[in-house]
Amino acid sequence: MHLVVCLPMRSLVTQTVQRLQTYFDALKAKKPEVGVAVHQLMGGAIDDEWVGQPDKPWVLVGTQDQLLSRALNRGYSMSRFEWPIHFGLLNNDCRWLIDEVQLMGPGLWTTSQLDWMRRKRFESLKPCPTTWMSATVGQSFLGTTDRVRDALAEPSNEQIAFEGKLKTALNGDAGLKWWRAAKRPLAWWHPEAAAQPTTSGGKKRGAAKSAAATAATPNAIAASVKAKHVAGTLSLVICNTVDMARAVFGALPSANHKVLLTSRFRREDRARHEQRLIDFDAQRKAGGLPEHDPGLICVSTQVIEAGVDISAHRLFTELAPWPSMLQRLGRLNRKGDDQEAQAWVWETPKEGGNKKVERIGPYEAADIERAKKLVEAFASLSQNKAFSEAIAGLNACKQKDALQPKPSPLPRALDVHGLFSTERDVHGGFTDVSAFVRGTDPDLDVTVFWRYWTGDSPPRGKELDGPLLEPAKEGCPVSFVRVQKMIESSKAKAWLWDDEADRWERVNHWDIRPGMLVMFKHDVGGYDATQGWTGDRANVLAEVPRAGRGATLRDDAWTEVGYWSKLDVHLKDARDAAEKLSTALSLTGDTKTAVVEASGLHDLGKAHPQWQAALPDRSGIPNAPLAKSPRVVAADVVGDASVVRAAFASLRPQAHALPDETRRRGREDVVRLRWAIDDRLNEAELKSLRAVTGVRWAGHLQFHPGLRHEVASALAMWRRYQDSETKPYPALAVYLAAAHHGKARTVMRSTTGEDDVFGVRVEPNVLTVGDDQWPLDFSIAKDGAEGRWEGSEFVQTGHGWTGLVADLLGPWRPEETSDAGVVPADEPRQLGPFALAYLEALVRIADWRASAQPSASTKPSEVRDGR
Structure with a gap:
């Protein structure tokens, strides 16, 4: 079993990953046989290595938007x-493991419903339980209608027993008393006395009364922070919005002892800012700061609320819902060794004066009023009492109400069952799951990135020669509302x-939705390395890659692996990989058979003559059907091609030259030079x-055979399945191969738009693999069922693909x-969306492993060397 740690904030992910990695490194040093990989998953830092290792232990730490969107089959970015x-x-x-649940909003309810579905409605093939952790939130989210009906609304006896043991252990721990x-x-922050230092203990006349919210300007806040900051310490300013944080940060003196931390940075910039904060706090705790160090002022948004193990001497915070206030106060005097610490809170200036509003900043007005x-x-209790005593002195009922998670939209069984399909909807888009991930929060993210090209629109076709998008490196998370406004206001x-049309399509501002990957031309601007996303056209990145392609329905990227390999060899390798993987995961019976057989036959369709004819070269293995081909790089040249050949030879001396x-390129006749490369x-x-x-153009050539070979595989497998009295494999194997x-x-x-199924035409209708003939059966490709009318009765003569999927998936x-x-009833069927998708994953992973470690292959460098 693997551990998935779901957290609401990016800053939580960063530190959790670092600590877990340190722990497992230390464990491996003591026990070399124990190896547990730690991976992270958050906007701007997406690590997918875990995906190919279902049979190895790993821990995945991620933000709720990335994890929950994937758990709903609509993965962001x-x-x-x-x-x-x-x-x-x-x-x-x-x-x-769901932590800091008080910050999750609707995502909390989604975790509860997914847990119920995995246990009761669409049971997982392998157990997938959930544990929630919080010191501040009640358990009402466990009482959904579905969970109550199936007796999952109350904590189990094991959970109750564990909680009792934990309380006993904590109460008896002398180290925690400090x-x-x-x-x-x-204390409430007062503008009229902003620059006056407080006395010991923080007492001021009228401290229990809030200041006039309209006076809480960024300049006034910054002036107060500057006046109260103590050299050699950390002052923390937490704002509710990115705009307020940037404004306060900008109003602070232009010195090198301040840092801005929000969610609106590209990965490398965000990591640099976070590391600066963590390093300063670690150095301060270790007593390693220089004698006259000015200290550090960190201006942040909610990203720092929870899990960041830093301890501030001064804390300034905008009024937020009570659970957030508790978390923010937890960043002050964190371990009890700074009893002169002090915090101030200010109210968000209300727009529209005294007019009643539903939201104040990103929060509901009712939550702010309760807080x-x-x-x-x-405030009055905290002046002379320890934090724990002051909290205990508050009215228990008021706290309980403030800490209960609000009822939110949640996914039902019908929703998740429908999300199994990854086809476009009738509008050409996909189901928006943002209501289940973070609700209607205007801070829901898209990922934006910048690329270079000449002209108004991105190039198309072979002119689109830049590198593939790397969201983990170059993407910047931005509120989709902010992106909408920027597009609308600045034109x-x-x-x-568009993965079906194989090109970049312009999108209007009103079509921007959470989770999208949005490309801007570099001169659109909007980003600064110090401030992150600004939306200002004057902030232009100095250097970005050329515009490139995304994944398409037509491409066959896994064919281009740097070597030639025979089809029969690859199929055997995939079968062996699936056998080992299934055994490691304890699959048995027809389920295992389906995975192994699907893997062993998944690329049958590559024997199709059209697919084989599309291969760019067969020099490595000239006289056999191939499954894999080297990568091909090309250069369109005018003039002396020998200069270009010499230049490429210095880059890749072992490349294999192709004819x-x-x-014709534009108005010029060019010679296209091509090389096969490892x-x-x-x-x-x-x-x-x-x-x-x-050189007029140079880039990698993508392999586009014009048909989906896996569909041809399924058509051939279905024909053999139908024609055999003793079934060679379950029907499930046909779906998994497809x-x-x-x-x-x-x-x-x-x-x-012609007579084809994903590009596979009716003729030729037989695949030849060695001495074996595999006829294709197109009847299964029908939508519904195939048959004929005999009088007033419809006689079914063939099953449609939708029927096969419906039987395998089962009803909601x-x-x-x-x-x-x-x-048939005696084969695997009605598996549910979770189990069926898991089996899909295993077949794909077996293919990956076979591709990564072929048992026999020929590289271009080996052909060139004559081996």
């Missing part, structure tokens, strides 16, 4: 073709990748090649007993 594998793996063989004695005095009453009561153009091609050229190598005299690239799953359809209601009659 990723290709839809990869959704099912993440969906299957995260809903099987994992223990979900922490419980920590003082965290809180205000508790802050006023806590900036935004672009989304030249003549072609490994892709990096951006620096491509840049140097493009700079050679005479779905192993995530591009043909719940429907079979034409992609050319347990009481529904009808089925399509495609899958």
